[in-house]
Amino acid sequence: MTSYISEAQLQDRLAHKQLVENQDHMTAQYKDDLIRILTVSADTELVSAPAYYNAARKAPSINAMISALAIIQDEMGHAHIAYRLLEDLGVNKEEMIYRRAARQFKYPYAFDVPLESWEELVVANAFYDRAGITLLGDVYRSTTYGPWKRALLKVDKEETFHLRHGEIWMRRIVEEPGGRERLQRCVDWMFLLTVEWFGLPDDKKKHAGQLDYGLKGSSNDTLRQTWMKTALPLCEELELNVPARWDEATQKYIVTCPFPASFDSKNKRWELEKGATTWDEVMKRWKARGPMNDYYVERIQRGYKAMAGA
Amino acid sequence: MSVVDLGLIYGVAQENERVNIKITFTAMGCPAMEMILDDIRARLMQEPGVRDVQFEIVWDPPWNKARLSANGRELLKMWGIAV
Numbered sequence: 313m314t315s316y317i318s319e320a321q322l323q324d325r326l327a328h329k330q331l332v333e334n335q336d337h338m339t340a341q342y343k344d345d346l347i348r349i350l351t352v353s354a355d356t357e358l359v360s361a362p363a364y365y366n367a368a369r370k371a372p373s374i375n376a377m378i379s380a381l382a383i384i385q386d387e388m389g390h391a392h393i394a395y396r397l398l399e400d401l402g403v404n405k406e407e408m409i410y411r412r413a414a415r416q417f418k419y420p421y422a423f424d425v426p427l428e429s430w431e432e433l434v435v436a437n438a439f440y441d442r443a444g445i446t447l448l449g450d451v452y453r454s455t456t457y458g459p460w461k462r463a464l465l466k467v468d469k470e471e472t473f474h475l476r477h478g479e480i481w482m483r484r485i486v487e488e489p490g491g492r493e494r495l496q497r498c499v500d501w502m503f504l505l506t507v508e509w510f511g512l513p514d515d516k517k518k519h520a521g522q523l524d525y526g527l528k529g530s531s532n533d534t535l536r537q538t539w540m541k542t543a544l545p546l547c548e549e550l551e552l553n554v555p556a557r558w559d560e561a562t563q564k565y566i567v568t569c570p571f572p573a574s575f576d577s578k579n580k581r582w583e584l585e586k587g588a589t590t591w592d593e594v595m596k597r598w599k600a601r602g603p604m605n606d607y608y609v610e611r612i613q614r615g616y617k618a619m620a621g622a
Numbered sequence: 623m624s625v626v627d628l629g630l631i632y633g634v635a636q637e638n639e640r641v642n643i644k645i646t647f648t649a650m651g652c653p654a655m656e657m658i659l660d661d662i663r664a665r666l667m668q669e670p671g672v673r674d675v676q677f678e679i680v681w682d683p684p685w686n687k688a689r690l691s692a693n694g695r696e697l698l699k700m701w702g703i704a705v
Contacts, residue, residue: 375656382653466702476657 316340326526331458335401342525346457347401349527351408353448354394355419358409360387360440362608363423367433379477380433386470393463400459410616414609415601422505424602425577431485435498437478439506439543445471446539447510454529479546486550496552501580503554506543507567510536512591540565577602623697625658629689632680639673641666646685655679 315336317325322339325332332338338346361384368380399405422440427433445468452464485491511517511532530538540556544565547554555569570588575581575597625631625645633644643662647655663675687705690698698705 375653378651379653382651462702465700469701473654473657477653480657480660 316343322525326456331461332456333458342527343401345525345527347398347403349451350394350398350401350460351403352418353451354391354398354408355417356423356444357387357391357394358612359417359419359423359608360384361391362611363427363604364433364436366604367427367429367436370428370430370433372430376430376481383437383474383477386474390467390470393467397460397463406616410613412609414605417605417609420509421598421602422502422509423608424605425501425505425580426604429494429498430481431494432498432502434478434481434485435495435502437474438482438546439478439502440509441471441474441478442543443506443509443539445475446535450529450535450538451527454526456526482546482550486552492551495550499547499552499554501575501582503543503547503556504567504569504571504573504582505575506539507536507556508572508594510539512595516591537565623694625662627691627694627697629685629691629694630658636672639671640676641672641674642676642678644678644680646680648685650681 316339317337319339319341322332322337322342325337330337332342335343364380364384364387368377368384371377371380395405395409398408427436448464448468448471452461452468455461455464482495485495514531514533517532544554544556544558555571556565556567558564559566569582569584570586572589572591572594574583574586574589574593576583628648630645630647631643632646633642635642645659645662647658652658659677662677666672666675690705695705
């Protein structure tokens with residue numbers, strides 16, 4: 313039976329810049345918040361394995377396939393780290409990975425849309441892994457939970473490699489005949505999906521607790537800006553059109569198309585002609601999950617279920 | 623961490639404006655091979671008098687952890703990688 317410390321004791325600890333190392337240093341709320349944020353991270357890393365593998369099969373050469381497999385292996389390692397941390401907090405890891413229903417996984421909606429070509433994989437590296445670095449980099453700098461902070465050093469370096477892989481390949485593909493057009497088609501659906509990934513805008517967000525406990529450092533909007541700060545220059549360099557630009561007046565990156573918007577996941581296109589939708593509608597779309605949710609989770613759970621005789 | 627600390631560089635020789643590098647990798651399936659070669663080339667081309675960089679990839683003697691410099695070893699440990 314865990315004995316939690318009081319809120320005042322925890323705040324005192326944090327005020328003295330001491331890290332939380334184990335459950336003896338937590339309040340029940342801190343632990344809940346931590347489990348929530350770790351679950352999102354663990355599920356995201358884990359699902360990127362089947363998601364990236366789907367596209368890796370279209371690798372144009374053996375060396376390219378080797379790079380993709382190395383990236384997938386890294387992601388599974390990252391998932392292992394996060395699930396291990398959850399296990400140390402009393403969460404049943406086997407239950408989480410192998411017995412949860414597909415809809416209960418908490419990875420971002422973006423991963424539910426299939427990656428079906430080598431171009432889509434490398435743009436995913438350039439956009440999604442960049443989002444990963446943005447989020448985890450923020451956690452690394454600000455998290456008050458010691459075990460996660462230390463684990464993230466290695467994770468961050470590996471994600472940087474993934475990002476570089478994406479950028480190098482995009483630069484290479486843009487030089488090929490028809491390459492820029494193929495990349496543009498990927499960017500057309502993947503850019504906004506990644507912008508959306510950072511979640512509700514600050515004025516609509518409920519989970520203030522994560523910021524108060526220092527589990528997370530920056531708000532959703534700040535992280536979104538950080539992501540855009542390097543994603544936009546890359547797209548500009550490669551002459552790829554994106555619905556975003558730097559706005560001098562507000563000194564921020566802004567989205568230049570209706571946003572949030574409806575997404576047709578079957579055809580992988582944004583229904584911008586319908587105009588902007590609401591974040592409530594977006595959350596409904598996220599909650600309903602996308603086309604690959606069932607398949608990816610089934611893929612992950614297949615071996616376990618087969619061995620259990622299910 | 624540099625590739626020198628990692629122990630990948632087996633030889634460096636300059637012949638007029640060309641630099642010849644003898645290099646190995648930690649594994650034959652190294653996914654970062656091209657990136658590493660690109661980085662080395664880009665850096666060396668910044669040196670005055672270097673106009674060309676040629677690589678000879680060798681697999682003998684095979685790389686192992688003993689080839690890490692003391693600094694390399696420390697850096698890996700700091701990043702949580704067992705050596």
